[in-house]
Amino acid sequence: MATFESLGLCEWLIQQCKQMGISRPTPVQENCIPAILEGRDCMGCAKTGSGKTAAFVLPVVQKLSEDPYGVFCLVLTPTRELAYQIAEQFRALGKPLGLKDCIIVGGMDMVTQGLELSKKPHVVVATPGRLADHIRSSDTVNLNRIQFLILDEADRLLEQGCTDFTKDLEVILSAVPAKRQTLLFSATLTDTLQQLQSIAMNRPFFWEHKSDVRTVEELDQRFILTPEKVKDAYLVHLIQKFQDEHDDWSIIIFTNTCKNCQILTMMLRELNFPTISLHSMMKQRQRFANLAKFKSNVFKILIATDVAARGLDIPTVQVVINHNTPGLPKIYIHRVGRTARAGRNGVSITLVTQYDIHLISAIEEQTQVKLKEFPVEEKEVLKILTQVNVTRRQCEIRLESTDFDEKKKINKRKQMILEGKDPDLEEKRKNELDKISRNKKKLRGKNQESLQNKKEKNKTNAKPTEVDS
Numbered sequence: 001m002a003t004f005e006s007l008g009l010c011e012w013l014i015q016q017c018k019q020m021g022i023s024r025p026t027p028v029q030e031n032c033i034p035a036i037l038e039g040r041d042c043m044g045c046a047k048t049g050s051g052k053t054a055a056f057v058l059p060v061v062q063k064l065s066e067d068p069y070g071v072f073c074l075v076l077t078p079t080r081e082l083a084y085q086i087a088e089q090f091r092a093l094g095k096p097l098g099l100k101d102c103i104i105v106g107g108m109d110m111v112t113q114g115l116e117l118s119k120k121p122h123v124v125v126a127t128p129g130r131l132a133d134h135i136r137s138s139d140t141v142n143l144n145r146i147q148f149l150i151l152d153e154a155d156r157l158l159e160q161g162c163t164d165f166t167k168d169l170e171v172i173l174s175a176v177p178a179k180r181q182t183l184l185f186s187a188t189l190t191d192t193l194q195q196l197q198s199i200a201m202n203r204p205f206f207w208e209h210k211s212d213v214r215t216v217e218e219l220d221q222r223f224i225l226t227p228e229k230v231k232d233a234y235l236v237h238l239i240q241k242f243q244d245e246h247d248d249w250s251i252i253i254f255t256n257t258c259k260n261c262q263i264l265t266m267m268l269r270e271l272n273f274p275t276i277s278l279h280s281m282m283k284q285r286q287r288f289a290n291l292a293k294f295k296s297n298v299f300k301i302l303i304a305t306d307v308a309a310r311g312l313d314i315p316t317v318q319v320v321i322n323h324n325t326p327g328l329p330k331i332y333i334h335r336v337g338r339t340a341r342a343g344r345n346g347v348s349i350t351l352v353t354q355y356d357i358h359l360i361s362a363i364e365e366q367t368q369v370k371l372k373e374f375p376v377e378e379k380e381v382l383k384i385l386t387q388v389n390v391t392r393r394q395c396e397i398r399l400e401s402t403d404f405d406e407k408k409k410i411n412k413r414k415q416m417i418l419e420g421k422d423p424d425l426e427e428k429r430k431n432e433l434d435k436i437s438r439n440k441k442k443l444r445g446k447n448q449e450s451l452q453n454k455k456e457k458n459k460t461n462a463k464p465t466e467v468d469s
């Protein structure tokens, strides 16, 4: 069995690991650390919670100790919370070195960030949008000597999801030197492998945890089939059950939209559950504060959108509930990976409506795991159905009276401006498209109606009269 020593890490760093409860390398660390220390580019694909962060932090910290200067390493990651988490690992493992890091993420003061960047920290951890803004708007950002470029959750950074990072990545890649080591990590790297290979050009060492199953063994994966209208009652029943049966518990509930996240949070609070939320329509300081309250177990339930689906490492989470079935198996893999981390056990429960059954088949096909039904006493759920649905409706009405939708519109406009689009023009286009599709629908309805009329006419014409018979 490998030890950190046999991988080539130096004694002080091994001691530092021990202090953090890391005594033996995990497979991704065992395989990737030597290649990175050798100076190779590296692509590491291993399951959620398998220690990928330390697999790149450890060799970078060791190399930094041999030749310390700033900026030595740049880490890119898709979410702001993840940037803080990664920076924490650098700070903890690089403490004996006096490692200085700097976090560059959206939603925080740009001037302060510019100042910090100008002090040349050893490690910069950033989300692509904000770092690209700094590069575009000032010349205080000097990344032209970096030795390491790391893309954590690399596949997410390259895919064109609801947040498209590709333009920002282009800006960043043109600001970093061609001669560098590039390290790419994720639990779902293989879909974007070819694109990634073009970023890591220097003979990349590729390591993948070979396994038929793409989720961890310690995870008990369940589903509950429910009509849409009973979904919330099932959710409340599940939470109540965990609360009654466990002393020490914490749950992450994933949902599809910021609004739903907000409504569910209000609803569960109304029902006296210690709930807190995390979604992209919240102010950044609130996002950090809520996550901290959840991590410290002050609040036991976190309701989040997919902004929390990747990377977050909160060891106390025993249960993940998918309030909606994720449309992509990849998102499912990351969401359920928030529990059963680092060898611990965990349960995931996905609420499935009759419209989502095909999504479950796609998830099972990709993960190679058959989801088992979670046994629930339906009678118990039906007992609370009315109370839950009335509470939800009350929360919806309360939210409608706030400016939540208005804020959403403003955020959307801001995002469009950032993407170089004209929001008014876009709205006009959208209205035109809506009008066209409304007209199409009308026309289709009319056609169907006249077809129906014709059919009925034909029927009556063809009907034999009493005389005929």
Ligand SMILES: Nc1ncnc2c1ncn2[C@@H]1O[C@H](COP(=O)(O)OP(=O)(O)OP(=O)(O)O)[C@@H](O)[C@H]1O
Pocket (backbone or CB within 6 Å): 021, 022, 023, 024, 025, 026, 029, 046, 047, 048, 049, 050, 051, 052, 053, 054, 186, 187, 310, 311, 312, 313, 315, 337, 341, 342
């Ligand atoms: N060698 C080790 N031994 C024990 N625990 C470890 C080891 N390496 C890392 N850990 C711990 O395992 C947990 C999960 O690690 P990490 O967050 O790096 O997972 P990951 O592979 O990046 O997961 P994800 O794909 O979800 O981002 C962390 O709490 C970390 O401190």
